Amino acid sequence: MTYINRHPQIGFFTLSFHPMKHTPLSSLQLYKPCNLEQLKFSSTEELEDIDISVGQERAMEAIKFGIRIHKNGYNIFAMAPVGTGKLTTVMQMVEHQAARQAPPSDWCYVNNFRQAAKPVAIRLMPGQGKVFKADMDELIDELSVAIPSAFDGDEYRAKAGEIESQSRQREIAELSELRDRAANAHIIVAETPTGYSFAPANENNEEITPEEFNKYDKDKQREIQNTILNLQERLASLLKKFPAWRKETKRKLQALNREIAELAVNHTIDELMEKYAKQTAVLDYLHDVQKDIIEHVRDFIPRGEKTLPFMEMPQEADPFKRYHVNVMVDFSDKKSAPVIYEDHPNYSNLLGRIDHQAYMGSLVTDFTMIKPGALHRANGGYLILDARKLLFQPYAWETLKRTLQAGEIRIESLERALSLISTSSLEPQPIPLDVKLILVGEPLIYYLLSAYDPEFHNLFKVAADFDESVSREDKSHDYARFLATIARQEKLRPLSQNAVTRVIEHSSRMTGDAEKLLIHLRSIKDLLTEADYWAEDNGHVHITNSDVQQAIDHKIRRLDKIREKLYEHIHRGTVLIDTEGKVCGQVNGLSVLQLGEFSFGQPSRITATTRLGNGKVVDIEREIELGGAIHSKGVLILSSYIAARYSRKSPFSIAASLVFEQSYGQVEGDSASLAELCAILSSLAQIPLRQDLAITGSINQLGNVQPIGGVNEKIEGFFDICAKKGLTGSQGVIIPATNIKHLMLRWDVVHAAQSGQFNIYAVSTIDEALELLTDMEAGVVNEQGTYPPESFNGRIESQLLQFTKIQKDFNSKSGGSTAVRGNEADGV
Numbered sequence: 001m002t003y004i005n006r007h008p009q010i011g012f013f014t015l016s017f018h019p020m021k022h023t024p025l026s027s028l029q030l031y032k033p034c035n036l037e038q039l040k041f042s043s044t045e046e047l048e049d050i051d052i053s054v055g056q057e058r059a060m061e062a063i064k065f066g067i068r069i070h071k072n073g074y075n076i077f078a079m080a081p082v083g084t085g086k087l088t089t090v091m092q093m094v095e096h097q098a099a100r101q102a103p104p105s106d107w108c109y110v111n112n113f114r115q116a117a118k119p120v121a122i123r124l125m126p127g128q129g130k131v132f133k134a135d136m137d138e139l140i141d142e143l144s145v146a147i148p149s150a151f152d153g154d155e156y157r158a159k160a161g162e163i164e165s166q167s168r169q170r171e172i173a174e175l176s177e178l179r180d181r182a183a184n185a186h187i188i189v190a191e192t193p194t195g196y197s198f199a200p201a202n203e204n205n206e207e208i209t210p211e212e213f214n215k216y217d218k219d220k221q222r223e224i225q226n227t228i229l230n231l232q233e234r235l236a237s238l239l240k241k242f243p244a245w246r247k248e249t250k251r252k253l254q255a256l257n258r259e260i261a262e263l264a265v266n267h268t269i270d271e272l273m274e275k276y277a278k279q280t281a282v283l284d285y286l287h288d289v290q291k292d293i294i295e296h297v298r299d300f301i302p303r304g305e306k307t308l309p310f311m312e313m314p315q316e317a318d319p320f321k322r323y324h325v326n327v328m329v330d331f332s333d334k335k336s337a338p339v340i341y342e343d344h345p346n347y348s349n350l351l352g353r354i355d356h357q358a359y360m361g362s363l364v365t366d367f368t369m370i371k372p373g374a375l376h377r378a379n380g381g382y383l384i385l386d387a388r389k390l391l392f393q394p395y396a397w398e399t400l401k402r403t404l405q406a407g408e409i410r411i412e413s414l415e416r417a418l419s420l421i422s423t424s425s426l427e428p429q430p431i432p433l434d435v436k437l438i439l440v441g442e443p444l445i446y447y448l449l450s451a452y453d454p455e456f457h458n459l460f461k462v463a464a465d466f467d468e469s470v471s472r473e474d475k476s477h478d479y480a481r482f483l484a485t486i487a488r489q490e491k492l493r494p495l496s497q498n499a500v501t502r503v504i505e506h507s508s509r510m511t512g513d514a515e516k517l518l519i520h521l522r523s524i525k526d527l528l529t530e531a532d533y534w535a536e537d538n539g540h541v542h543i544t545n546s547d548v549q550q551a552i553d554h555k556i557r558r559l560d561k562i563r564e565k566l567y568e569h570i571h572r573g574t575v576l577i578d579t580e581g582k583v584c585g586q587v588n589g590l591s592v593l594q595l596g597e598f599s600f601g602q603p604s605r606i607t608a609t610t611r612l613g614n615g616k617v618v619d620i621e622r623e624i625e626l627g628g629a630i631h632s633k634g635v636l637i638l639s640s641y642i643a644a645r646y647s648r649k650s651p652f653s654i655a656a657s658l659v660f661e662q663s664y665g666q667v668e669g670d671s672a673s674l675a676e677l678c679a680i681l682s683s684l685a686q687i688p689l690r691q692d693l694a695i696t697g698s699i700n701q702l703g704n705v706q707p708i709g710g711v712n713e714k715i716e717g718f719f720d721i722c723a724k725k726g727l728t729g730s731q732g733v734i735i736p737a738t739n740i741k742h743l744m745l746r747w748d749v750v751h752a753a754q755s756g757q758f759n760i761y762a763v764s765t766i767d768e769a770l771e772l773l774t775d776m777e778a779g780v781v782n783e784q785g786t787y788p789p790e791s792f793n794g795r796i797e798s799q800l801l802q803f804t805k806i807q808k809d810f811n812s813k814s815g816g817s818t819a820v821r822g823n824e825a826d827g828v
Helices: 057-068 086-098 128-151 154-184 210-214 218-275 280-295 319-323 347-351 374-378 387-392 396-406 443-452 476-489 497-511 521-537 545-559 561-571 629-646 673-685 711-725 737-742 747-754 766-774 792-814 817-826
Strands: 002-006 013-017 076-079 106-110 120-124 187-192 195-200 326-329 339-342 357-359 362-364 382-386 436-441 462-465 469-471 516-518 586-595 598-611 616-619 655-660 693-695 732-736 759-763
Touching (some): 057 076, 057 086, 057 462, 086 339, 086 382, 106 128, 120 128, 120 280, 128 218, 128 280, 154 218, 187 218, 280 319, 326 374, 347 374, 374 382, 387 396, 387 443, 476 497, 497 516, 497 521, 497 545, 521 545, 561 586, 586 673, 598 673, 616 629, 629 673, 673 766, 693 766, 711 737, 711 747, 732 766, 737 759
Parallel strands (some): 076 436, 339 382, 382 436, 586 693, 693 732
Antiparallel strands (some): 002 013, 106 120, 106 326, 469 516, 586 598, 598 655
16 A cells, blocks of 8 residues: 655655555456367267257247237337347247148239239138139130131131122122113113113113213103103112121121030130139139130131131231230248248338330330239248348338238339339239338338337337347357258368357357356357367367367457557557556556457547536546547536536536547547546646556446456557567456446456466445555545545545645735636536
């Protein structure tokens, strides 16, 4: 212990040293080894598989509840950081549940013969969609043969010939009668290219010339003219009747065609109607097909053959396309409900799309170009989507919500939905939706949607919260089975017992907690995969602990270039960090830098200055907007602590400033508030702090030291700097006592501590930290409410009283106004 005494005559302080009892942590507290007694095997070959969702009981219960409750809105959001294996777990559980359910209905789109722009959706029994499509194709193939054969038969030709012959005979008979009447009147009826002409004839029925006609008397001429006029009127009357007679003939031929077509079609289609007699939608469609085929029977007559009477040839490129069946969902090869994971959940991949093709200079489409989306394929089952990918796709999230709310899948192009185009297109009949939707994403996405989307909780009532770690107590054997399962699934070498212990210990290190085990699936897989590589490279049959360690070291080696450069700057003196001696108002703080998957500790010099003022503590980092809100909060807390502890009976007449030296980026977090407080108090008391110690910890307003994150990295960071400069045996790190349970230090740090070359101290209060940093007693308040003058706190109290006296004396001399302005200036 060090005592500081003030000489009554010459006014300076002398130091007297006495031993203080601050014992560093033992090596057993710095690293928690795996208990080999819990691992009763020589390699993981001997272990049985285990569910890789070990430790996720809460999430699994939520998923099981969500997939079994069949009510609207009970969709699931599985939240966990990327790589925790949530998708694998969800897929396994959903597939297990889906296996207990029958496959859902098939869905098809068929032509709407009344409104071609609105295709009809037909629900079929599972697996029947494909069969129905084949039946329709077979029907058209049969009719393509049966119909031409029917119209090529003798019976049809005889009937058609009879109708046409009767029509021609009727016209011929009427014209013959007209000719006979004209002949009796000595009028010749001649047929010309432009119609009919009438000319007078003599007794021998020879046409007379105009000269001979002029020789007749006027009465004879008038009689002949009247006769010709009557015949022309009769002919005109006949010619007017001919179109009507021909229409009647056409109707008779059409009726004959229809009769023949019905005979051919009905016989073929009746079998199909009988097969689908219990499915009303299919029957309705077949009736429409029957009518349409009869009305368009000409489409079944092969091109190049003689055209049937009153029957035009088809103009369409594929006239049979209207009878095709577009199978949207086919479960013919499924025995359970579908489980669909859509990796690219954009608008069309979710909802489906309507394709177009170029035809004669324009884009055309029909019901056969309707393509299904993930919602169609998952209808009646389960659809799994990545929340982040979904939200990145334009309009996908809003469309998905609207579809879930409506309970039907309505296929519509995005351009049409946004009214970007006004051209006509298909409007397929919506398909009823029955799907259990599962979103997988990070917790932040879940909480943001909860806060900013009022419809979110109406649609996703079940949250499955995955954990990244599990308690280490009595879990070593289960964790070994977990590792064995991963090794088999990834086709890796078995792990030896020592390799399992090393993985377990490193797993605790990755969680930052000696009492926890990491269950972040991707990280464990990566570690085992890389260890397997080194086992192969080293010629090992099993993965050994040295292979695991080599994988860990090599990964650090790949990522630690920046750390190496930073430590090099410290070693060369470019970045100023002292590891020996004592300095007033200066302390070694510790921070953690996270660079991708690699994090490391960085020592930082923190300095403080104090002077007479009005109780303001200036955070320079905040003043230049490099300090974050949490860091500023820590500074305000320590400022409040100083005022409450040392100035309860007198004005807080101090101004102080704090800064992270050689810091050129953002400073965030309150883990340096303990170090900052020690620096301010050291500057105020003018008592130097040890530079061979670094310190980390958060402080509260009562002076208690609170836990911080990254404690292992921080300790190792300062150790690496000290080791590079040379270990002296006095160097070490001060940490919060509440962080002891988080310690899983590297073996070189543990060995150095074990041999007394490096020390880790745990403190619970600011006084304990000050005693370690100053080698003197902090001091306790006596009955008079003051600290012993020879203690550290007594020095603080004495200095504050001195500042108060100086301020009073200055105010009495200047009248107070100048002093106030000066104090305000100090507090900026």
